[in-house]
Amino acid sequence: MKYWKKRFMDMKIRDKMINSHIFIALIPFCFVGILGIISSTREAERNVTQHTSLLVGQVQHTTDIYISSIEKTANMLIRIIEPMDLDRIPSAEDIRWKEYETALKNSFEMVADTHDEIAGIFFATEHDMYVGTGMSRVSRDPFAKEVWYEKAMASPGEMQIISNVTGRNIVTEAAYSIDDVFSVMKAVMDPETGERIGVLLFDVKHEIISSAIQDANIGENGFVFVLDEQNHLVYAPTNKIVYRIRPEWLWKEEEPVTAIINGEKYQISYQRSVYTGWKTVSVSSYQEIMGGIHTMLFMFGWVLVLTILTVFIVAVKISETVTKPIVRLRNLMKETEKGNLSVRFEGNYLDEVSELGRRFNQMLERIQELMEEVYKEQENKRKAQLKAVQEQFKPHFLYNTLDTIGWMAREHSAYDIVHLVDALTNVFRISLSKGKDYITIEEEIRYISNYLYIQKIRYGPKVQYEIQVEEDCMNVILPKMILQPLVENSIYHGVKMKNGDGHLKVIGKAEGDWVSLEVWDDGKGMKDETVGELSRLLNEPGEAGRNRSFGLFYIKERLRIRYGEQFQVLVESKEGQGTRIVVRIPKEVPSELEKG
Secondary structure: OHHHHHHHHOOOHHHHHHHHHHHHHHHHHHHHHHHHHHHHHHHHHHHHHHHHHHHHHHHHHHHHHHHHHHHHHHHHHHHHHHHHOHHHOOOOOOHHHHHHHHHHHHHHHHHHHHOOOEEEEEEEEOOOOEEEEOEEEOOOOOHHHOHHHHHHHHOOOOOEEEOOOOOOOEEEOOOOOHHHEEEEEEEEEOOOOOOEEEEEEEEEEOHHHHHHHHOOOOOOOOEEEEEOOOOOEEEOOOOOOHHHOOHHHOOOOOOOEEEEEOOEEEEEEEEEOOOOOOEEEEEEEHHHHOHHHHHHHHHHHHHHHHHHHHHHHHHHHHHHHHHHHHHHHHHHHHHHHOOOOOOOOOOOOOOHHHHHHHHHHHHHHHHHHHHHHHHHHHHHHHHHHHHHHHHHHHHHHHHHHHHHHHHHHHHOOOHHHHHHHHHHHHHHHHHHHHHOOEEEHHHHHHHHHHHHHHHHHHHHHHEEEEEEEOHHHOOOEEEOOOHHHHHHHHHHOOHHHOOOOEEEEEEEEEEOOEEEEEEEEOOOOOOHHHHHHHHHHHHOOOOHHHOOOHHHHHHHHHHHHHHOOOOEEEEEEEOOOEEEEEEEEEOOOOOHHHHO
């Protein structure tokens, strides 16, 4: 993203405007176009899905009607068989069987002659006798062990269907092949005793399915086929891809599945018959579904090209009205760089570029005035530098004078004065710090030690102090004179206001990546309101003029400049018990530059 942003920003204004116009024009065009294509695609798919669903439903309904008529025919023949008491006829040698066999065969032939969709009718008894039209026995193996017989007997009263009729102990006549039929079976039971009588079987031609499928038009490459409950093929029109359709694609009824077969995309959906349990599957060519969309895409591409060309021409003309004045202004600036201040921009329009040109002219008129002012500023700068030297001279002069007083006190053996002057001298030396803003904690503690010594000389036993700083903290750097305002407040507002002697502690210790500096006194203490106000003063941004204590404001701002928000100032105080202020800063070791 940064790369393309830089590429765009590096372009000339003319190129930016042209590209921007094209981009802005393409946004609504592409949005509307893509939205239209997506909507059209979805609508086309929805229409094909609905159309296919209706066709599949029609094929399924027609097939169910045909098979229902077969079941009614079977029920009619069963009513003829039931009164014959065939379960009491033990063998085909029984004279009663010969009579029933003739009667049943006549009935079967009459039904077969009046129903073209029935290829053959076969009835096998529980005692292994049979009657058939168009069908006969192959071997002496008992029918009761046949798959079709067992399946019918397993669900008495219900019609059963087998799509694959191979491997059974029945042979068909030459009039039809077993590959062209499926079988419908139903068990025959004694209505009074519930005893088994036999199974009635029909071979039904695939023509009842093919005739229904022929009326289903799903494009040139689309087709419909039928699967049984075990996903075995019942019937399919001649097609090279039907055997490449995987059963796992048929996972949700009426939910289209998209599949690639032989490099071509197809939409597959199915409906399951509640009556037969069969699946009627439709296969639609996605290329045919998207045929109209491809035409739309072609037209969209041509319109897009013409739009870009038109926008480009208009953008070039518009950009020239902006870039030409800018180019003129750029050339004038190049002349100005060479030192020619007499050039002027000519523009009488009210646009931004003309306004910029007029400002440019005013800038040239002011340059000479500014050049004269530069000389005056240089002179003022020299005066300021001289004043800064003088201001630095004052503390150095005071420091040197104190040093002289110290030597004079030594000559007169006034060692109390010597110690006091030395402490004051060290205070000034550290406060100057060779102009450094940051010193080590060791130097800060040395400064506080001298400062407290001076205060103790002044107040006597009123100020008792103790300094405890861990060795690990000594090399950590911090803004100089951070502790002095805290110590001063502890003396003037704490122990000084207390009756009797006062005690003050300065503690420094390391806490992981942090250093804690603590100033504690047992002085007068503060009210809770004052503690809250002081905490806000030391931890929230503010201005010096709004604070009552410049020294505390100094601490806060120095810490904020050095550490940003990575510091803490904690205030604890109880009225009449004392005050504790803790400054927590990150542990930093001084660099060589800071040491120098």
